[in-house]
Amino acid sequence: MMRNDPIKHVFIWPAVLVVLAISIFPLIYSLTTSFLSYRLIPPIPPRVVWLGNYATLLQEPRFWSALFTTTLIAFIAVGLQYAIGFGVALALNARVPGERLFRVALLLPMLLAPVAVALVARMMFNPTMGPLNQFLSKFGLVNLPFLTNGHWALACIIAVEVWQWTPFVILMMLAGLQTLPEDVYEAAELENASAWQQFWGITFPMMLPISAAVVFIRLIESYKIMDTVFVMTGGGPGVDTETLTLFAYQEGFKKFNLGYTSALSFLFLIAITIIGVTYLALLRPHLEKRR
Amino acid sequence: MSGQGLTGLPQWSRRLVAVGVLAWCLITVFPLYWVVVTAFKTPPGVVGGPTYLPFIDFTPTLQPFIDLYQGIRGEFFRTFLNSTIVGLSAAAIATAIGAMAAYALVRFEFKVRLGAGLVFFLLALGGYLLFNATFGFTRSQALLLAFPIALIAAVVANRLPLPGPILGNEDILFWFVSQRMFPPIVTAFALYLLYSEIGRLGFQLIDSYVGLTLCYVAFSLPIVVWLMRDFFEAIPIEVEEAAMVDNVPSWRIFIGIVVPMSMNGLLATFMITLAFVWNEFLFALFLTNSRWQTLPILVAGQNSQRGDEWWAISAAALVAIVPMMIMAGLLSRMMRSGLLLGAIK
Numbered sequence: 001m002m003r004n005d006p007i008k009h010v011f012i013w014p015a016v017l018v019v020l021a022i023s024i025f026p027l028i029y030s031l032t033t034s035f036l037s038y039r040l041i042p043p044i045p046p047r048v049v050w051l052g053n054y055a056t057l058l059q060e061p062r063f064w065s066a067l068f069t070t071t072l073i074a075f076i077a078v079g080l081q082y083a084i085g086f087g088v089a090l091a092l093n094a095r096v097p098g099e100r101l102f103r104v105a106l107l108l109p110m111l112l113a114p115v116a117v118a119l120v121a122r123m124m125f126n127p128t129m130g131p132l133n134q135f136l137s138k139f140g141l142v143n144l145p146f147l148t149n150g151h152w153a154l155a156c157i158i159a160v161e162v163w164q165w166t167p168f169v170i171l172m173m174l175a176g177l178q179t180l181p182e183d184v185y186e187a188a189e190l191e192n193a194s195a196w197q198q199f200w201g202i203t204f205p206m207m208l209p210i211s212a213a214v215v216f217i218r219l220i221e222s223y224k225i226m227d228t229v230f231v232m233t234g235g236g237p238g239v240d241t242e243t244l245t246l247f248a249y250q251e252g253f254k255k256f257n258l259g260y261t262s263a264l265s266f267l268f269l270i271a272i273t274i275i276g277v278t279y280l281a282l283l284r285p286h287l288e289k290r291r
Numbered sequence: 292m293s294g295q296g297l298t299g300l301p302q303w304s305r306r307l308v309a310v311g312v313l314a315w316c317l318i319t320v321f322p323l324y325w326v327v328v329t330a331f332k333t334p335p336g337v338v339g340g341p342t343y344l345p346f347i348d349f350t351p352t353l354q355p356f357i358d359l360y361q362g363i364r365g366e367f368f369r370t371f372l373n374s375t376i377v378g379l380s381a382a383a384i385a386t387a388i389g390a391m392a393a394y395a396l397v398r399f400e401f402k403v404r405l406g407a408g409l410v411f412f413l414l415a416l417g418g419y420l421l422f423n424a425t426f427g428f429t430r431s432q433a434l435l436l437a438f439p440i441a442l443i444a445a446v447v448a449n450r451l452p453l454p455g456p457i458l459g460n461e462d463i464l465f466w467f468v469s470q471r472m473f474p475p476i477v478t479a480f481a482l483y484l485l486y487s488e489i490g491r492l493g494f495q496l497i498d499s500y501v502g503l504t505l506c507y508v509a510f511s512l513p514i515v516v517w518l519m520r521d522f523f524e525a526i527p528i529e530v531e532e533a534a535m536v537d538n539v540p541s542w543r544i545f546i547g548i549v550v551p552m553s554m555n556g557l558l559a560t561f562m563i564t565l566a567f568v569w570n571e572f573l574f575a576l577f578l579t580n581s582r583w584q585t586l587p588i589l590v591a592g593q594n595s596q597r598g599d600e601w602w603a604i605s606a607a608a609l610v611a612i613v614p615m616m617i618m619a620g621l622l623s624r625m626m627r628s629g630l631l632l633g634a635i636k
Binding site: 120230 | 309311315318319320323337338341343389391395396399416419430434442463472473475476480484485508509510512516535542545576577587590591593599601604608611615618623
């Protein structure tokens with residue numbers, strides 16, 4: 001039952017006001033700035049260039065390479081997180097021996113500061129003093145260029161992302177698995193369905209809505225990646241691992257190119273919106289069919 | 292719950308699955324073990340190659356932590372304090388006002404006309420441009436003037452019979468949660484410009500407690516509202532109805548009945564928000580420079596300042612990590628009661 005009491009305004013307005021003031025207002029501010037040519041160093045008075053910043057950006061190869069790098073990291077990392085996370089969640093749900101012990105350990109990484117995790121990763125991936133180097137040198141692979149070669153560095157960043165965020169997938173999928181009705185499985189047992197058939201015929205389709213939500217959240221969050229890359233490679237070598245947020249930071253905070261950076265962040269927003277809407281549109285028919 | 296997936300498997304493949312989970316667990320734990328060990332090593336112990344077991348492979352020392360405390364590698368003590376103060380207060384404020392908003396969205400009916408929303412946006416944007424370009428106010432003055440005007444106009448417009456769809460509680464909730472989708476760089480950079488312009492009016496927000504906390508409150512609110520709504524929906528409404536029959540005012544129902552009943556949820560939400568603020572990097576990077584620097588910034592600066600001094604870097608990373616490790620232990624206890632179950636529906 002919904003009540004209607006004037007006091008409801010007292011309840012909701014503080015939150016609305018804070019969000020309006022801190023997130024909508026800067027948005028308006030940077031939207032208008034993105035149409036200006038405006039630099040602080042060297043100081044040039046603002047001049048209206050309309051879509052000029054956007055046009056420059058779309059012709060800038062560095063923008064496209066940052067967009068590509070971010071997309072690559074996000075999609076590969078989330079794919080691996082989902083595969084590993086779902087697998088571990090299934091195992092935990094089936095009461096694998098020692099399951100209780102695993103739970104705390106499995107939860108840990110997602111609560112740790114990405115900056116600290118990235119520092120730890122730098123130690124692990126150190127080509128001379130790191131434990132990974134020692135382990136691999138037993139197989140004859142000595143002093144691999146983990147963070148100094150573009151492809152290797154990208155792979156390392158993806159590995160760190162998978163390490164840190166798979167726990168989130170495990171947590172969500174585990175919660176989802178526990179809501180599944182048991183009688184369907186009992187019926188399947190009577191039909192002598194194999195474990196493999198049960199998974200693809202029952203578990204996977206029934207977990208599809210939750211899977212969709214988890215992958216969506218992770219994908220959007222992965223696109224924001226910045227701190228891990230900032231500490232691990234700083235975008236290097238060259239600009240091989242530069243992500244969109246890092247690119248915007250370099251332009252805005254190092255060069256103080258205000259109009260350009262605002263346009264860049266709006267292009268980023270547009271890109272995220274396109275990806276989100278496409279994802280939902282692609283998935284909708286599947287989700288509705290199963291209902 | 293045993294019927295799902297594994298009972299059909301023979302014994303050997305059950306073992307295989309267990310080994311797989313164990314392998315993932317080792318991958319998860321090993322890097323953490325590595326930081327802990329490295330933090331107690333001496334410089335020669337690190338450079339000499341990887342060693343694993345304290346007292347057998349190397350002799351542990353407390354020197355990295357003593358260096359840290361004495362401020363040889365940056366003012367760790369004060370930064371730790373900053374992080375704690377900002378984290379606790381931002382999480383507390385966000386949980387409080389977020390819970391209020393979530394409760395309002397669950398129990399009261401709201402109607403917002405889409406037209407009123409448009410009025411707000413157009414007036415804010417137009418008013419800002421008008422004040423700035425025509426009347427010669429500075430950019431921040433123009434924004435601060437346009438904001439209340441647009442807000443009042445939108446509230447008035449909501450009473451008028453404007454054409455267009457009427458948005459309900461679900462839409463307001465979606466608006467809150469969608470704030471989380473925005474790439475933070477969009478707002479972080481704009482907020483930095485806005486704060487520095489307000490600073491020129493004589494009210495310092497950059498590198499200040501108020502500025503940083505306010506920003507963290509705003510960016511935690513979407514999560515808080517989202518999580519708390521599920522907890523409040525799970526509370527049986529009969530208790531509140533009984534209180535209403537006795538004419539207990541709504542705010543006393545909220546504080547006296549609803550809050551105590553959802554204490555677990557509030558606590559979990561508070562901890563999740565605290566973790567988010569504690570680990571946050573981008574906003575702190577833009578909005579602080581010395582006095583109110585937080586731990587992630589100081590920790591991130593470690594490797595660029597002095598190169599690969601892993602013993603000290605490990606100790607620094609450990610300071611940032613350990614409070615959250617303790618919280619993970621606490622959270623996992625609550626998780627057992629299916630706490631986050633509602634959040635994903």
